[in-house]
Structures are given as C-alpha cells and as structure tokens.
Amino acid sequence: MTNFKPLALTIIFCFFVSSHCTIIIPKNNNGNLIQQTCKQTPNYEICIQYLKSDPRSSDADITGLALIMVDIIKSKANTTLNKINQLIKKKQEPSQKEALNSCAGRYKAILVADVPKSVAALKQGDPKFAEDGANDAAVEATTCENGFKGKSPLSNENIAMHDVAAITAAIVKQLL
Amino acid sequence: MRNDSPYTPLLNNGSHNNNRNKEIHLIVFGFLLLASLITFSGYIASNNNVVSVVPHADVSFSDEVTKTNTVVSRGVSAGVSEKSNMFLSAAGGNKVVGESESFPWNNTMLSWQRTAFHFQPEKNWMNDPNGPMYYKGWYHFFYQYNPNGAVWGDIVWGHAVSRDMIHWLHLPLAMVADQWYDSNGVWTGSATLLPDGQVIMLYTGSTNESVQVQNLAYPADLNDPLLVDWIKYPSNPVLVPPPGILPKDFRDPTTAWLTSEGKWRITIGSKLNKTGIALVYDTVDFKTYERKENLLNAVPGTGMWECVDFFPVSKKSENGLDTSFKGDDVKHVMKVSLDDDRHDYYALGTYDEKKVQFIADDLKNDVGIGLRYDYGIFYASKTFYDQKKDRRVLWGWIGESDSEYADVAKGWASVQSIPRIVKLDKKTGSNLLQWPVAEVESLRLKSDEFKNLKVKPGAVVSLDIETATQLDIIAEFEIDKEALEKTAESNVEYECSTSGGASKRGALGPFGLYVLADGDLSEYTPVYFYVVKGSNGKLKTSICSDQSRSSLANDVHKQIYGSVVPVLEGEKLSLRILVDHSIVESFAQGGRTCITSRVYPTRAIYGAAKLFIFNNAIETNVTASLKVWQMNSAFIRPYHPDQKR
Numbered sequence: 035m036t037n038f039k040p041l042a043l044t045i046i047f048c049f050f051v052s053s054h055c056t057i058i059i060p061k062n063n064n065g066n067l068i069q070q071t072c073k074q075t076p077n078y079e080i081c082i083q084y085l086k087s088d089p090r091s092s093d094a095d096i097t098g099l100a101l102i103m104v105d106i107i108k109s110k111a112n113t114t115l116n117k118i119n120q121l122i123k124k125k126q127e128p129s130q131k132e133a134l135n136s137c138a139g140r141y142k143a144i145l146v147a148d149v150p151k152s153v154a155a156l157k158q159g160d161p162k163f164a165e166d167g168a169n170d171a172a173v174e175a176t177t178c179e180n181g182f183k184g185k186s187p188l189s190n191e192n193i194a195m196h197d198v199a200a201i202t203a204a205i206v207k208q209l210l
Numbered sequence: 211m212r213n214d215s216p217y218t219p220l221l222n223n224g225s226h227n228n229n230r231n232k233e234i235h236l237i238v239f240g241f242l243l244l245a246s247l248i249t250f251s252g253y254i255a256s257n258n259n260v261v262s263v264v265p266h267a268d269v270s271f272s273d274e275v276t277k278t279n280t281v282v283s284r285g286v287s288a289g290v291s292e293k294s295n296m297f298l299s300a301a302g303g304n305k306v307v308g309e310s311e312s313f314p315w316n317n318t319m320l321s322w323q324r325t326a327f328h329f330q331p332e333k334n335w336m337n338d339p340n341g342p343m344y345y346k347g348w349y350h351f352f353y354q355y356n357p358n359g360a361v362w363g364d365i366v367w368g369h370a371v372s373r374d375m376i377h378w379l380h381l382p383l384a385m386v387a388d389q390w391y392d393s394n395g396v397w398t399g400s401a402t403l404l405p406d407g408q409v410i411m412l413y414t415g416s417t418n419e420s421v422q423v424q425n426l427a428y429p430a431d432l433n434d435p436l437l438v439d440w441i442k443y444p445s446n447p448v449l450v451p452p453p454g455i456l457p458k459d460f461r462d463p464t465t466a467w468l469t470s471e472g473k474w475r476i477t478i479g480s481k482l483n484k485t486g487i488a489l490v491y492d493t494v495d496f497k498t499y500e501r502k503e504n505l506l507n508a509v510p511g512t513g514m515w516e517c518v519d520f521f522p523v524s525k526k527s528e529n530g531l532d533t534s535f536k537g538d539d540v541k542h543v544m545k546v547s548l549d550d551d552r553h554d555y556y557a558l559g560t561y562d563e564k565k566v567q568f569i570a571d572d573l574k575n576d577v578g579i580g581l582r583y584d585y586g587i588f589y590a591s592k593t594f595y596d597q598k599k600d601r602r603v604l605w606g607w608i609g610e611s612d613s614e615y616a617d618v619a620k621g622w623a624s625v626q627s628i629p630r631i632v633k634l635d636k637k638t639g640s641n642l643l644q645w646p647v648a649e650v651e652s653l654r655l656k657s658d659e660f661k662n663l664k665v666k667p668g669a670v671v672s673l674d675i676e677t678a679t680q681l682d683i684i685a686e687f688e689i690d691k692e693a694l695e696k697t698a699e700s701n702v703e704y705e706c707s708t709s710g711g712a713s714k715r716g717a718l719g720p721f722g723l724y725v726l727a728d729g730d731l732s733e734y735t736p737v738y739f740y741v742v743k744g745s746n747g748k749l750k751t752s753i754c755s756d757q758s759r760s761s762l763a764n765d766v767h768k769q770i771y772g773s774v775v776p777v778l779e780g781e782k783l784s785l786r787i788l789v790d791h792s793i794v795e796s797f798a799q800g801g802r803t804c805i806t807s808r809v810y811p812t813r814a815i816y817g818a819a820k821l822f823i824f825n826n827a828i829e830t831n832v833t834a835s836l837k838v839w840q841m842n843s844a845f846i847r848p849y850h851p852d853q854k855r
Contacts, residue, residue, distance in 0.1 A: 136314060143615035147361040151614075154363045158394045158416045159458025162549050163362045170614045177613065177765040210513055210549045 064092050071099055075204035077197055084198065096208055097156050100164065103202035104152045107171050110198060111144040114191040121187060133181035137188060140174040144195075148174070152202075161209040168206055172199035315763070315812075320620045322815040323792040326680050326843040327653055328608075329353075329378055329626040331368055335360050335617075336624040338462075338517060338590035339605035340367060341401035341411050344598050346435035349375045351605070352384055353626070354398060360617045365395040367413075371436055371849065374649040375603070375629045379849035384440050391415045391423055391447045398517060399425075400592065402466040402474070402496075402533075407432060410496050411440070412476065414461040415447060421457040423447035424478065426496050436849070449491065449499055455480050462517045465594065466493070468534040469563055477506045479515030479546060486512035486546060486578055488520075490566050504566040507544060512578030514549035517590045520568070521602060522561075523634040523642070530602030530633065532595045541634060543642065544568045544577050547590050554583045554591050554606065558640065571640070581641060584627075585706075586755060586771040586796075586806040587611060593632055604630040604644060608793060611757075611767040611808045625793055627806060635802060638776050644801040646788060654682055654839040665721065665825040665832045670731070673838065678725070678819040680841040681789040685834060686782045687739060689718055693830035694743070701745045706754035706772025712736030717829040718743060719752075723836075724822040725789050726760065728814035735760040735809050736824065737796045739775075739783050751777045753785070753798035753805065760809040775803035790841070 068091060072081035085091045088102045118138045126134065152167035175195035179186050186192065330336065335356035343350050348371040355368035369384040385396045392415030399413025411427040425446040430439035451460040459480045466474035473492040480487050488506040491499040506520070522531045525539040542561040547554050557570040557577045570576040583591055584606065591606035606627040610617055617623040630644040658675045665671060675681075697717045704716075712720050722738030724731070736759075740752045754772030761768070775798045777783060788795040794807045814820070825832045 132314070139619075140613075140615050143613070143618050147359075147614040147618050151361045151363055158420045159422060160395075160397075160416075162552060166362075167614075173613050173765055174615055177615070180764060 064094065067094075067096070068099065071096055071205055071208060072201075074208055075201040077201055080197055081201045081205075084201070096205065097161075100156050100161070100202060100205045100209065101153065103198065103205055104149060104156065104164070104168070106198050107144065107152075107168070107195070107202060108149045110191070110195055111141050111149070111171075114188065114195065115141040115145070117191065118188070130182070130185065133178075133183075133186075136181045137178035140178045144171045144174050152206075156206070156209075161206050165203050165206040165210070168199045168203035170199075172196045172203070175199065315616055315619060319810075319812050319815060320616065322679070323620065323810060324622070325625050325790045325793055327376065327650070327841055328628060328790050328793055329370065329846065330622065330624070331355060332380065332848070333360070333621050334358070335362055335622070336368065336626070337362065337365075337607050337609070338398045339592050339607060339626060340399050340413070342592060342594040342603070342605055343401040343403060343409070344594075344596050345403070345409065345437060348373065348435050349596075350401075350437060351375075351378065351626075352399075354607075355383070357383065360621055360623045361614060365397060367396050369438075370846075374652065375647055376649045376653065376844050378844065378846040380847065381436060381438055381849050384437075385413070385427060385442070389415070389442060389446065390418045391425055392442075393418045394420050397422075398462045398590065399427075400463055400465040401594070403597075409437065410466070412448075412463040412466075412496065414463065417447075419457075422451065422460040424449035424460075424463050443497065445497065448497055449478075451480075452489070452501055454482070455489070459514055460489075462590075464518055464520055465533050466496075467520075470536070475502075477518050477520055479518040481514040482508075484513055485510045486515040486548070488515060488518050488544075488546070488568075502566045506566060507568045507570075507577055509576050509578045512546070512548055512550070512555075515546040515578070516549055517545075517547040517554075517592060519543070519545040519591065519593055520561075521593055521595070523558075523602070523632070525634060525636070525639075528633060529600040530595055530631070532597070541571075542568060543632075544570075545583065545591065545593075546577050548578055552589050552609075554589055555579070556581055556583060556642065558634070558642070582773070583642075583644065584804045584806050585773045586804075587808055588627060588804075588806045591627075601647075602632045603647060604632045606630075606806075608806055608808065611769075612763075612810050613765040615765065616810070628788060628795060630801070630804075635776075635800075637778055638802070641776065641802055644804050645797060646786075646795075650682070650788070653842040653844060655842055657837055657839040659838075660823075660834070660836045663823060663834045663836075665823055665834055667825055667828055667830065668715075670724070670822055670824040672729070673821045673823055673836070675821055675838050675840075677817055677840065678727075678821045679789065679791055679816065680843070681725070681787070681821070682839040682841050683723065683725075683785075683787040683789070683821070683836060685723065685785045685787075685836040687721060687785070688782055688833045689721075689741060689827070689830045690833075694718070694749075697743050697829050699743050699745045699747060702742060704740055704742050704750070704752050706740070706752055706756075707770050709740070711756040711758050711770045712738050712754070712824070712826060715826045715828050716740065716742070717827065718749075719827050720754070721825040721827050721832045721834075722785065722823075723787065724824055725787060725794055726809055726811050726814045727820050727822050728811070728818050729820060730813075731822075733759060733761055733811045733814040734822065735794060735807065735811075737785065737787055737794065737805070738824075738826075739785070739798070741783075741827075749777065751775050751783065753796065753803050755794065755796055755805045755807045757807055757809055760807075760811060762812050763810060766810045771805045771807060773803050773805075775799050788841075 148167040152164035155163035179192040340352035394416035397414035426443035559570040719740030720738040724734040727734030
C-alpha cells in the first residue's frame, strides 16, 4: 500500500486545455472508495478535489475521509479567522465591525466546538455528533454571511465553509 | 384515563352556562381595509378574579407598535384581548421571518433559555439519561456529561438525586474515564435492582482503542442511599463485540430481566449493514455472559440501534410493571433510538422468551419504522420501574436546536424531559400513553381558567395570564358540529412538517395555542390541532408544533414537528403543554402523541412572553376551555449533607 503513496503524491499535476484547468489524478488504490463516498455528497467535484489533495486519503476508510474533511474545516476556519482579525483592525463602519466581531465568534465556535467534537465523535465511534458538528459549521458560516447585509468581505470564505461542511456532514452520514 | 388526569370537565357545564354567559362582541379593524369580527362568548373563571384586557401592555415593551393594529374592544373585563391577524397571510408571515438577520445574541436572551423545572446540570454538556432508579427513598438520575464544556466529548457520568423526580440535588460525578476500557468515554448504561438488594450498573465503555465494550459497576456502599461512590468491576470489560459485529457498533446495555430459568437477560443494540439489530445475552452473575443465537428483533433499513429499551406493560392495570414481570395480560414494548435520524421509535408486541424474540403486533409498524415516543426533539430515552409508586417512568434527552456558537456562549447544552409515566392506551390498544409524573403538579402556583371561549375563524386572542414562560396548560377544543357536517370531504393528506404550518388555513384547522409569543406576534410558537374530514367522512387529526416563527434569530432550526393523534368517538380534542423557557413539551389526547420543542425567542422572553389562542380554520368556530397554571421553579442545586429534602 505504502508504495502507492509517492506515486499518488507525484503524479498530481495540472495542465491547461483551452483555458480549462483539469486535474489529472492517478487512480490510487482508494479511488473507488473516494468516488463512491463523494457521490453521496452534495458536491462531488469539490469533494473529490479536497479528499485527493490530502495524501492520507489514499489509504483511508470512510472515517478517515471524514477526518480529512474535518481537518479542512479546521484549516479554513483558522485562515478565515485570521482574515477576520485583520479586517477588524482596519477602519470599518460600525455595522461592518459588528458583523465582523460576530463572525469572529462564529468561526471560533467552529474551532472550539464543532471541530474537536467531530474529531472525537469520529475517532471514538459515535459519528452522529460529528454530523451535528459539521452541520453546525455550515450554520455558523451562513450566519456570518447574513450579518453583513449584502456587503460581506467574507463571501468566498463563508461559501467555501458552507460547502465543505455540507460535504463533511454527508460523508459522516454514511457512517451512521 | 388515570385519576391523576387534570382534565377538569370544563366543557360539561357549558350548556347551563348560557344564561350567565356574557356575549361580547369585539370588532377588530385590520389593516389593508380588512375588518374582521371576532366574537367570543366566554365564561371566565380565575382564582384571583382579576382578568382584564391588556392590549396596550401587550405592545408597550416594543418600539415597533403597529398602529394599524387598532383594537376596539367592548369587553374590557373579558380577560382576553384580541389581536388583528396581520400575519395570517403567507406574505405577511414570510416578511416577518425574512426580516431576521444574523442575530446578535446577548446575555439577557441567553440566560432566559435556562429552564426552571426541567433537569439540567449547573453547566456544560449533557446527553443520554443513564441508570435511572429508585433506591432507599431517593430517585437516582445519572446522565452523560462533559465536565469540560458545552459540547459533546470527554463523557463521564453525572449524578443527581431527588425525593420526587422534580427537585433535584446534584451529587459528585459517579464515574469518570479512568480505565483502559472506558478511557475514551463512560457511555450509556442501565441499572438493575436485584432481589437480594444488590445494584448492578452495566454501561458501555469506549476503550483506549475506541472499541465499544460493556462494563460492570456497583455501589461501594449499599447502605448509602445516595449511592455516591461506585466501583468498577476489576475484570472489566464483561462483554466485547462478538464476531461479525463492528467494534463501534456495540453499545447501551438495557436493564436486565429474569428468564424462567432464573437467568438475567439483557439486550444490546447494533447493526448488520443497514439492518438494526438487538443482540441478547443471558447471565447469572453479570460477570460472564452467554450469547443467545437469536436476535430479539431486526429491522432492515433502520441502521444502528442505540439505547434499546425493553419492558412489559399491563393490558389491564393502570400500574407499571417490573421489567421482569411475567403473566397474562401483558404486552411488551421495544424501543430503539435510531442513530440515522436521531428519533426514538417503539413498537408494541409479544415477547417469546423461549425463541428469544420480540414480535411487533403490527409488522408494518415495527421498531424504527412506526410509532415514535415524541415527534419533536427527544432521544436516547430510557424507562425504569418505580417500585415506590408502582409505575413505569420514561426519561428522554432533549438536545438543542440552536447553534454551537450560542451553546458555547450559554455555557450549557441540553435538558431532560419531565419524567413521563408510560402505560398502554387501553382504549386504542395500539399505542402508549405518556404523561408527566404527578409530582410536577406540586410546582403549580396561581391558575387562570377560561371556559367555553368561542374562537371564530381567523381569530387570535391574547389570554391574560401575566407571565407565560413557566406554565402548565391544559386545554380542550371542540369544533362546531354543524360546521363539521357541512364541511366537504377531502382526500388531502395532512403532514405537520410539510403542510404549511400554523398559518396555512384549512377547513377544520389549524387551531390551538401560541406559546412564547410577544405582543406584536413577531415571535410565537403555535401548538395546534389540524382536522381533516376524509373521503369516507372519517376525521383524521394531527397535532403539530410549528417553530418557523418562534424566533427572529436565523441561526436556530425552525422545523415543524408533529404527527397524527388518535381521537376516538365522543372524545374532545385535549392538549397539555408544559412551557419552561426554551422547552415546550406537548401531550395530545392524554399523551397518545407527544411533541417536545426547543425554542429560542429573542423578544418573547421574560415579562414579554404571552399566551394566545388562535383558530385558523376557515369553516368552523372552535370552542375552547383552558386552565393555565404558573409554575414554580424546582430550584435544582448541589446537594449539601444537611439537606433533608
């Protein structure tokens, strides 16, 4: 199994064909499982993209795939929280500042509540709490976005978080 | 019906009340040139004899008073105030919801959500009820608890005791994750009281390798009625996942019951692919076990079975039965908690001890695909036989439907249901009845009574009961016989969750109560009946709880819960509701169908919370009688040795 890993790592490349970026990924020994798993999520393409970007996916079971997704939630939440903190430091309208502060709380909740709960639930084998955690991450991102009343500087981050969380919840559901 | 039923015959004296009835006509001018006439004829009795219309107080706390909402009332002493029906149109209603933006929760709102008479730890996360029992004068309640935060994780056993299952005293943690066989969590378990006085606790441990195993524990001192200290059996685990069962699909042992051979039998939920199954073991000493080949039950497509419960109910007696009870006139109840959808399902059936098998009376409604204990939020429930009062009592975990952000800010999550007496419905023979234990009535304070209110189609009437955040409500509703006969038959299938909620008007419903409503009705939670006259002339009744307008906040789930409720010939529609801040527990027709909701209003809190009666049926008046008690707090607190209670 391990001898597939360098292969998987090295043969991920990208080339342009008439302005489309296509990622060609070698069929690793886990390709079928990843495809099957992603087919049962709301966004197959993004699911595949995220999972295959992590070398651990090549020999992961569904629990392992779900854990990879929770890691992606975590890293996205960290990145977004950093961006929020940068934005808060800048001069902002009061309403914008209030919305940013609210978002900071939402993304902190993802990091201190949703992520650790989901990881524990997946590792210990009570996945329904991981489904709750992932679903909540989507709620927090949506709530953050709605706080800006149309002038959100975090739309990309919020949409990405919502999508990752929805995919994660759908993967976890397969473990129930 | 039990003799502790609080259904006073409110309506029986209606006919001879006519002379005394005050006929009051209330004219309401609505906006958009709509004027509607609300008439109610009512006889109102209140034990404090002070009831008055308070239309102005209704809205005084809000700066969004709608001036078009003018109320002209000629019945000042009527005890009710009417509201015009601005939100009845779908557009208006949606607008209210659409206005909600990201909601800045503040401490005032979050503090209000804590309950006054439902069991909660002082802080942090709680889930499943564990090992409930009555021992030497005390009710014991254990629960899944995270001592480190308001989210699930690091699970240990919390413990509390009470003399009456209402006034609880917190004790130290009963068991923590201190052994290899439970280092990833001291998970759910059940108590068995042995005839020789021993107390057996079987629970699931998540091992250092996250394998689910069953462990044995027992009290360190049986002479301590508080059972403060617990010993884990040194040779744990006593059961590991058998061949063919995945290591993470083996949890939540039941209370044991005796077989004819004198062995103790337990069942444990699991799954094989997507088939939920219940494994069975016999034991004599709770240390070694013999696996029975047969499964107690298996239902394809239901997924993992958690928290299996299995107990007898009497076909004749109103009393509960010990889990080991054998005899004629008994049905068995099997309950499973479905991991897949987080609901508790049960079936009535027969138990064949020899074949080690439970067979549902109605296989189409087997466990996991038929009846539910509760059609709202209610999970991982567990019953015990209360030998003190000869009854079977049900506990259920009521989770949150708000965001983790709010839970972290509150510092706590989850409550337990009010303990419910469970018995067979002798009238239908096909469902259970669940009813709050009578002890909860000790919290009743002042009450207001409203008799024979006639609520016209489209009417929404405020009931003047002072505050409305801690209530015990009993209500009866009748639809006009004449209207019932005139109403055309329909083959429409009504489904609470998908049929439009409380604002979607039909011929014979919805009608019921708005709980936790503010005076402006910017927030309200309707609990209501909806009657459909079927193509055969038969009536089909649903009971629903609609959270869609329960809060202006948009980070809370706002589903519509509910199901059908059997209503027999000659029965009035009856409803009991316990309102306790963020929890609303509803029991229809004496507990045939129950719905528990969590609601998180932002305006309808503290003194601003009100109670309304409404009738959104198009073709019928509804005559309603209610009694509404203010409820005291149960003052749940830590135990002190000098406390005798």
